[in-house]
Amino acid sequence: MDFKSPSLRLSSDSEESLGNFVTKDAQRSTTRARRHNILVASLVLVVLSFVGIFAFLFWTPYSLRLSTPISSPHDNATSAILVDVEDEQTTVVPSVLDPWDPRLSLNGPPTAQFRENLKSDVKYITSWPGAGWTNDVMTYANMIYLGFITDRVPVVPMFTPSHINIGATNPVRPIAFGDVFDVPLMRKLTGKAILEWREVKDSESEEVDEIGCWNIWESVQYREHAPRGSAAPDHLKLDISYTKTPPWIKLIPDFEHDSHTTFWSLARLAFPQALNEDLGTPLPSPLHGVSRPPDAQMMCYDYMYYVCAQQPYEYETDYSPAWRYVAQYMHWVPSLQNLANVYLNRAFGVPEDGPTPPYIAIHVRHYDFADQCSVPLNECFASIAVIVRRVREVQDQIQAEKGIVVNHIIMTSDEKDEAWWQEVADQNWSTPDHSKTKELYGNWHPVLIDAVIQSGGIGFVGTWGSTMSIMAKRRVEAWHGGITRQVQWGYVGADDH
Numbered sequence: 001m002d003f004k005s006p007s008l009r010l011s012s013d014s015e016e017s018l019g020n021f022v023t024k025d026a027q028r029s030t031t032r033a034r035r036h037n038i039l040v041a042s043l044v045l046v047v048l049s050f051v052g053i054f055a056f057l058f059w060t061p062y063s064l065r066l067s068t069p070i071s072s073p074h075d076n077a078t079s080a081i082l083v084d085v086e087d088e089q090t091t092v093v094p095s096v097l098d099p100w101d102p103r104l105s106l107n108g109p110p111t112a113q114f115r116e117n118l119k120s121d122v123k124y125i126t127s128w129p130g131a132g133w134t135n136d137v138m139t140y141a142n143m144i145y146l147g148f149i150t151d152r153v154p155v156v157p158m159f160t161p162s163h164i165n166i167g168a169t170n171p172v173r174p175i176a177f178g179d180v181f182d183v184p185l186m187r188k189l190t191g192k193a194i195l196e197w198r199e200v201k202d203s204e205s206e207e208v209d210e211i212g213c214w215n216i217w218e219s220v221q222y223r224e225h226a227p228r229g230s231a232a233p234d235h236l237k238l239d240i241s242y243t244k245t246p247p248w249i250k251l252i253p254d255f256e257h258d259s260h261t262t263f264w265s266l267a268r269l270a271f272p273q274a275l276n277e278d279l280g281t282p283l284p285s286p287l288h289g290v291s292r293p294p295d296a297q298m299m300c301y302d303y304m305y306y307v308c309a310q311q312p313y314e315y316e317t318d319y320s321p322a323w324r325y326v327a328q329y330m331h332w333v334p335s336l337q338n339l340a341n342v343y344l345n346r347a348f349g350v351p352e353d354g355p356t357p358p359y360i361a362i363h364v365r366h367y368d369f370a371d372q373c374s375v376p377l378n379e380c381f382a383s384i385a386v387i388v389r390r391v392r393e394v395q396d397q398i399q400a401e402k403g404i405v406v407n408h409i410i411m412t413s414d415e416k417d418e419a420w421w422q423e424v425a426d427q428n429w430s431t432p433d434h435s436k437t438k439e440l441y442g443n444w445h446p447v448l449i450d451a452v453i454q455s456g457g458i459g460f461v462g463t464w465g466s467t468m469s470i471m472a473k474r475r476v477e478a479w480h481g482g483i484t485r486q487v488q489w490g491y492v493g494a495d496d497h
Helices: 006-012 015-058 062-067 133-149 183-190 263-268 321-325 334-348 367-372 384-402 418-426 437-441 445-455 467-480
Strands: 080-084 090-094 124-127 153-156 209-215 238-244 298-301 359-364 408-413 459-463 483-487
Touching (some): 124 133, 133 153, 133 263, 334 445, 359 445, 384 459, 459 467
Parallel strands (some): 124 153, 209 298
């Protein structure tokens, strides 16, 4: 076959053949352009998808940060860099500081006098413990919440023993707030700076700091004519001059049977207008005899257990701001949680290092509640049979709603009567073995381990009116979506329903 050039081949074809060729060529060009556009669009979509994924992973709205659980900072090592300092020691410094890192709210490490460590452009707030441990937990949550609404950084003292000292052969030392609750995690979950006093002032310092504080206690109750007492200022080496708060802070004026004030009444006292009013003469401090007005930078109040938003004892309510914005984010330090898991697994007869089976915890408080009984104790406190009924209600509801059959029940109580504990054993319920707890871990740990156990179940049965039961109930509901009941008491049939 003779070879012909494309031009010759085209010239020998008809007009129709030429038209067909041009049409097909145009169609091929259109197809190539369409494929190119599809490819470009696909690449754009892929890029946008990756941008969306990274935005989701690394940016979370504040409202979601408050409600979404995050892993504890103790679970992951902090990325760090090593720097040489003048004394040739090597210091570990995080490469990226957490926005709520305590170093951003202080001048540096703990100092001999607390004022040396306060930043001039930051305001702080503090208060003191003055009751049983659970009440002091609530007190600190109240103080922290007041700090949030007044734009002050809360500075939390240690827990001091009250009930813990009962029966102790030697005085029980305080325990740091951050040795019980996971403060770094709390900062992240609340999105707020929270400090401990041990981060501000050197725990070993013998320097005495003078400070002026508000005396709430004398304004809200009429039995004691002095500020509420606390051992914490002594441990912190603080010499306090108290100023009595105005009478208008009292929630129910002239009512002697309630001692509550409100968050916003106390918040008013943390701002300049109230501080510049005629406050009266502050009481002389006990050590140096100085009279100082309430401190404008380190605002402090003597006792904040009896504080509410709208009604007394509102921790049980669904709107409680101290619970919603603070206390529900006070998770246990991992070491305490792990220790409680060991006690649980031992009690249930499963491997100590294995998973803890779903369980229902019970808290029965008797001890000091006996003073409130107007009938014999066996008629005042709920019987084991009444508690059994409540436990079965919780078991049935868990099975109906979650499809889980819970066979592990554990009892925690301050009851000392051996016959009562035998009734507990007759139900095949477990109990934590605290026979060596104080010896191994110290006087604080029986109550701390019990509190962790109470908070960790999928169900809980508590004692009506007990703050320990109230907090356990709220933790089980908030942390585990658990089912709870509170047992009424005071007379025979009090819990009938």
